[in-house]
Each structure stands twice: as structure tokens, then as C-alpha cells.
Amino acid sequence: SQQGEEDPQALSIQEGENATMNCSYKTSINNLQWYRQNSGRGLVHLILIRSNEREKHSGRLRVTLDTSKKSSSLLITASRAADTASYFCATETSGSRLTFGEGTQLTVNP
Amino acid sequence: DGGITQSPKYLFRKEGQNVTLSCEQNLNHDAMYWYRQDPGQGLRLIYYSQIVNDFQKGDIAEGYSVSREKKESFPLTVTSAQKNPTAFYLCASKLKTGVSGQPQHFGDGTRLSIL
Numbered sequence: 001s002q003q004g005e006e007d008p009q010a011l012s013i014q015e016g017e018n019a020t021m022n023c024s025y026k027t028s029i030n031n032l033q034w035y036r037q038n039s040g041r042g043l044v045h046l047i048l049i050r051s052n053e054r055e056k057h058s059g060r061l062r063v064t065l066d067t068s069k070k071s072s073s074l075l076i077t078a079s080r081a082a083d084t085a086s087y088f089c090a091t092e093t094s095g096s097r098l099t100f101g102e103g104t105q106l107t108v109n110p
Numbered sequence: 111d112g113g114i115t116q117s118p119k120y121l122f123r124k125e126g127q128n129v130t131l132s133c134e135q136n137l138n139h140d141a142m143y144w145y146r147q148d149p150g151q152g153l154r155l156i157y158y159s160q161i162v163n164d165f166q167k168g169d170i171a172e173g174y175s176v177s178r179e180k181k182e183s184f185p186l187t188v189t190s191a192q193k194n195p196t197a198f199y200l201c202a203s204k205l206k207t208g209v210s211g212q213p214q215h216f217g218d219g220t221r222l223s224i225l
Contacts, residue, residue, distance in 0.1 A: 030210040042114075042200055042216030043153075050211060088152060095208040096160060097143070097168070100152040 006089060006101040014109050019076040021104040023089030024069075030092050032065055032072050037086045037103070046074075046087075079108045112137045116201050116217035122225045123188065123195060131186045131220045133201035141204040142184035143214065146170060146197045153200060159184055160207035188222065196223050 007022045023032070031050045035043040049056045049065045049072065056063045062075040076083055086105050090098040114135045123129045133142065141160050145153040155168030159178040173192025178184050184203075188195045198221050202214040 033213060040198075040219070040221075042116075042218045043202075043214075044216070045213035048211060048213060092210055095206075095210040096141070096166075097155060097158060098214060099155075100145075102152040103150075105150075 006087075006104045008104060009102070010105045010107070012107040012109065013079060015079060015081055017079055017108075019079050019083070019106055019108070021074045021087050021089075021106070023072045023074070023101050025072075025089075025091045025099075025101075026070065027091075027093060029067075030094070032063075033090045033092065033098065034061075034063060034072075034074050035088045035090060035100075037088065039085075043088065076106075079106075081108050081110045083108050114201055114203055114215055114217035116199075116220050118220060119218070121220055121222045123222060124225050126190045128187055128189050129195075129222070131188070131199055131201075131222070133184045133186065133217060134182055135184075135201075135203045135215075136182060137203055137205070137215060138181070139203035139205050139215070140181070140207040142178065143202040143204070144168075144174075144176065144184070144186045145200045145202065147200060147219075148197050156186065156199075198222075 005024050033048045034046045037043045047058045049063050060077045065072045086103045088103045089101045117132045143158040144156040154170050157176045159165040175187045200219045201217045204214050
């Protein structure tokens with residue numbers, strides 16, 4: 001079953017703008033992870049936020065987690081054309097498996 | 111360089127045929143996973159293995175089979191019982207079994223189509 005729902009399904013912005021993607025989930029989690037997928041390729045891990053954390057940064061990425069609302073957001077600042085990809089959230093409730101959302105397709109126009 | 115290698119990149123299946131997708135990792139990871147991705151959708155878990163000679167069904171295991179005879183290898187067989195096998199198949203691994211908070215590492219996928 002798909003625990004994560006992502007919003008929006010697709011996002012198109014201009015280079016230099018910020019991109020925000022949201023993820024909602026249904027059950028309690030240990031952590032939430034964000035992955036990136038370039039067209040026709042495998043997923044690449046971007047950032048992980050644990051259930052006791054509220055915000056985390058990595059370079060141009062900022063992730064927030066609100067466990068009371070069961071939601072997370074991924075912010076990409078100063079976007080570049082190379083950021084064009086699909087972005088997926090994934091939740092981990094035990095140490096054995098992840099449950100992925102449907103993804104947000106981000107297009108950054110030069 | 112360590113990583114996960116999936117082969118072949120493209121695969122075609124005839125009606126009634128079983129096909130096997132290869133997944134090999136040299137990361138010394140304990141856990142391995144197989145996912146199916148349909149166009150414009152997220153990943154759905156087919157099977158996963160936390161240790162050699164053991165594996166568990168995921169959410170969509172029907173029509174698929176796996177084996178884990180070696181730590182490095184986790185092949186997936188798409189059987190003739192899988193009536194809609196056309197999809198992008200992704201293999202992943204994780205360092206330690208049963209430990210939360212570790213990322214999964216992915217191969218570059220196999221695209222399977224019906225002839």
C-alpha cells in the first residue's frame with residue numbers, strides 16, 4: 001500500500017526559483033526519506049529526517065517534518081535546470097522496509 | 111567503485127515465458143529489495159531479503175519469485191503467472207538488516223516489456 005501522498009504531482013518553475021514539494025503519510029514513522037530519480041534511472045537518496053527532528057538542511061535542500069500533521073516538505077532553493085527530476089518521499093516504520101509516495105515531477109526551465 | 115548492478119537494462123518477454131532479472135551488489139549490504147515502478151507512479155515492493163537464504167513477500171509478490179543464495183546477489187524471476195509484467199524494475203540494498211535510519215541504494219533498473 002502507498003502510505004505517502006505527494007503534492008503537487010507536477011511542478012514547473014524557472015531557474016533560480018525555489019521549489020517546494022509536500023508529502024503526507026498515514027501511520028507513525030521512525031523516519032522519512034527523500035529520494036530523487038532522473039528519467040530512466042534508479043533513485044538517489046537525498047536526505048533523511050528522523051521522527052524526533054523538525055527540520056534538516058543539506059546544501060540547497062531543506063526538509064521539515066510535522067509528525068502531528070503527518071506531513072513533510074522538501075524545499076530546493078535556487079533551483080537549477082539539473083534539478084529536473086522526480087522526487088519521492090519514503091517512510092520507514094520499522095527497520096526492514098520503506099513505503100514510497102507517488103512522486104512529484106519537477107521541471108526547472110532555463 | 112561499489113554499487114548495485116542490474117542487468118539487462120532492457121528485457122523482452124514472450125507470452126508464457128519466465129524471465130530472470132539480475133541484481134548484484136558489492137557494497138557488502140545485508141538487505142536487498144525489489145521494486146516495481148509503473149509509468150508516472152511510485153515504487154511498489156515486490157520482495158525483500160534481510161539475510162542470505164531468507165526473503166519476505168512485499169505488497170505485490172504474486173507472479174514473482176526470488177532467491178538469495180549469496181549475499182551479493184538477489185535475482186528476480188517474473189513468471190508467466192504475472193499477467194501484466196511491463197514495468198521498470200528497481201533493485202536496492204541497505205547496509206544493515208533491521209536497523210532504522212539507513213538509506214537504500216538503488217541500481218539503474220531493468221525495463222521489461224511484453225513482445
